[in-house]
Amino acid sequence: MTTVSATGIFSERTIRRARLGSGLVIFTFVLLHLSNHALGLISLSAADKARHLFIGIWRNPVGTAVFYSSVLIHMALVLRAIYMRRSLVMPKGETAQTLLGLLIPLLLIDHVIGTRIGHELYGYIDDYQTIVEQQWIKSPATGMRQAVAVIVVWIHGCIGIHFWLRYRAWYANVSAPLLALAILVPVLSLLGFVQMGRTLADPSYQLSTNPYEVNLNARFLSDPQVRADVATVRAGLYGAFSASLLIVVAARARRRLKERLDQVAVHYPGGEVIRVPRGFTVLEASRLGGLPHYSVCGGKGQCSTCRVQILGDYESLPPADKMEQTTLRRINAGPDVRLACQLRPDRDLAVAPLLVPAVETALPANSQETSPGREREIVVLFVDIRHFTTLTETRLPFDVVFLLNRYFAIIGKAVEQAGGRLDKFIGDGAMALFGLNTAPEEACRQALNAAAAIVAEIEKLAAELADELTLPLRIAIGIHTGPAVVGTMGYGRVRSMTAIGDTVNVASRLESAAKEFEAAIVISEPVAKLADANLSGIESREISVRGRALPLKVYVIPREKAAEPLEGKD
Template sequence: MTTVWATGIFSERTIRKARLGSGLVMFVFIILHMSNHALGLVSLTAADDARRLFLAIWRNPLGTLLFYGSVLVHMTLVLRGLYMRRSLVMPKNEMAQIVLGLLIPLLLIDHVIGTRIVHALYSYTDNYETIVRTLWINSPQNGVRQTFALLAVWIHGCIGIHFWLRYRPWYDNSSSLLLAIAILLPVLALLGFVEMGRTLSDPSYIESESGHYEETINTRYYNDPEAREKIATIRAGLYGSFSAALALVILARARRRLKERANQVAVHYPGGETVRVPRGFTVLEASRLGGLPHYSVCGGKGQCSTCRVQILSDYWTLPPPDKLEQTTLKRINAAADVRLACQLRPDKDLTVAPLLVPQTEAALPANSQETSPGREREIAVLFCDMRHFTTLTETRLPFDVVFLLNRYFGIVGKAVEQAGGRLDKFIGDGAMALFGLNTTPEEACRQAVAAATAIVAEVEKLAAELSDELPLPLQIVIGIHAGPAVVGTMGYGRVRSLTAVGDTVNVASRLETAAKDLNAAIVISEPVAMRAGIDPETVESCEINVRGRALPLKVYVIPRENAAVPLKEKQ
């Protein structure tokens, strides 16, 4: 039964958005803060002038509420996420993000107290001269601590940004630039801090009158025992609150684990392995706990289908998928017995078979890396094949067949590349091409249709050229489909290449077969036609049964006599 927690304002999707939004607010804060530090390379005065703009943004009531509210929300959700994890066995990057996130409050509480809190309570002047003097001259050990804090915050934030953006189509092309910025900004900030520290420690540096005045005000704070006692109480309260919250999460996890030991389910795998886990664990957590390799490109957030499993036992008796899982399964047209391992929490024993199985390192040849599961993307896939190829070549010499194939492959490759696609592979006399690896799904469909039209036209020219030498006319059939597919480097040993797998690829291949059955040049699925802007009134359509799909698929049939596909103009 679906609960309010799963569907309402506190759904997992809403909580994930709140965690992302609060994290982005803090990330913007640290970017501006480090940029302000970097101005210390210019001068102490330049950094302090920029500080006033920084404070105008964040020390007004709205900025204060936004920033500290984000800190509170983010920390609360991090602790909640730590509690919700049934297993602490996870990839190293996820572990690094969690550990850094828990260290950040311990590293920054003193800095927050020494700046914002004492300023708000006692009008302490926390300008760059005061803070840098404290961290560089008076207490250099705190300066080292703040350096570690800055790096911890920045690395934690960058990992989170990477997890958020890694499925965006443009991210691969921009990742090098973003990495350079991610390295350069903290380096400049630390160099700015060093330069300001060297300036203040220079005997020739002469303080301004305002500097003397601010130092007098700050000295009054330092000499006030009551103020220092109050600040010590606040410090103990903040450290104690965070430690108590963390201890509460640990105790709650321990209590739940003790309670669940008497209420476990067994997850059986095709290799004979059995992993017993407490009821409430996901299948993905069971695989990780049992040390079994199991793909999960999105980190177990239900945003991809690489962890999907086929249920080999009574799948209809399992808890139904929630809205997030339903959306992902619907996108890949999954069968009823296919579930996402990261979302399925079995309430009884079951048997599963992971549908994307990674190889173990021992099974790979020396000096090779494990093949990548890739990323799920919206792409267009084109399959083409030469009709009656066996009849055309059975009386030809082998070198004549090679000549014919090379001419044909040249036509296909040139058309695909000029349209903006990527030729994936040749399979006998057939070929597979991918579109949309670096563009939008709409543009990918237009590119695929353009490539298909060009291939048919050029093959007709080749057929006319070779008509006297071939026993049958040279004909090509093409099928195009669009949808989600896993795109990544796959293969074995040194024989690896970028390719795509998934239901979208299978359907495109079967549309090519349908083109043969319909005696058509090109068969295009309805999703391709809609995204490419094909005028439905000018193209014949029909519904066909595609093997492996429960429902008929509407397709558009382009006849051999007129293979020019009519596209609407871009709006």
């Protein structure tokens, strides 16, 4: 079975973008609509005044075309996605989003008919007073249904926004405010609706709608021809949606019947053999068979966590499309490595997942599944105490703990005040990261400021403990910048955000070089350039770094100058 090309106007990437774009348009409409409801907490007239602005945006020809085309595109692509999905076994979040999305038309068709369609076809005046009175006083059951619809629509949209943003570098920093907003918007909207309903139910409230509007609405609602037309429209919309679902279900059933006679077997290292219809991906085979299989990006080919090694003849398999090739090229994968979410085998094959999930009953919220590794430009700082073993060999354990805690407190405070993140302590050493939320230039300056602060405070601590230590207290710091994989790593409850890669290794090597040169700080040339540091009078050297063919130029900062911030050039 062929797959959709990764390029062109109807590529999978283009289709995903169309689904995202249409969803964002609908989410914006819903956000403004619910915010308008919330103004009912102020007064009914305040909500109606804001409604004119809302209508001005969405009921003009352009707004109408954009919104309703987005609704049709989004619904069509959702139904297409349900059809294209070979297995309906999916993560809980995706399941919830899909089910809530299918509920939305059933909950909102009557509301759309009673507002926009009634207004456009029959001049029905659908202001807040009319709609709230209808749903609060005359038909409370309809009001409850709309309250449920508000919650369903909002949760569906928020799940989609979360799936879209969850792997952005900045998302972790704004997730808490966004969660608060996600809770407040529907709550305030429903409270505004309740307040408007209570206002209208109050006998002392005088109707602000003029008698002409009241009579006009009443005439249209009681007109038998109008009621018959509305019933026809309602039947048509419900019928169209139901028919669309039935067509998708029937198409899936037809495909399943055809594919039962045309299956391939996927063999796994543990001896499991899963037979799936031709056209299924290896990832779908794993999920169908209940085998754990990483897929951080959700099977979109945008990460390599689902990659598998082909055991046997890999050259006769369907070739990788452009998107899969791009991902595999980035990780320098061998020719026998493929992405399980993109590979649709046309014959029996044996695979070995290269990233095997740990079997754990519970994963913390900030886990590998929610914070996968991403390559980012960061600055890494390593610091270590020189001659630590000699310093502590004659001291009591409690004294060593006291010294380390004072030392760690200095490092932690300096790193955090400079804007960095303390990553971990390793014996008497520490590792800090800069640039997780800032540009590389700013991160380099932050790292240099932190290093200067650490040296200055360590000098004070050394003077304080001079009479108690056998050797002067000295430290060595190495700083380097470059790309590194940043993500949540560890096992069970011992998981934390950290960084790995060549940049980390080089920074560690620079810290060792600082010890070799009897210097306080050694920084790489990229750090100096990005920070625009004033290095006049600072010695430069070239050192060899294991794993690198060319030497690396570094700047060696002696203890006498290390406590002075390296200010930018004039």
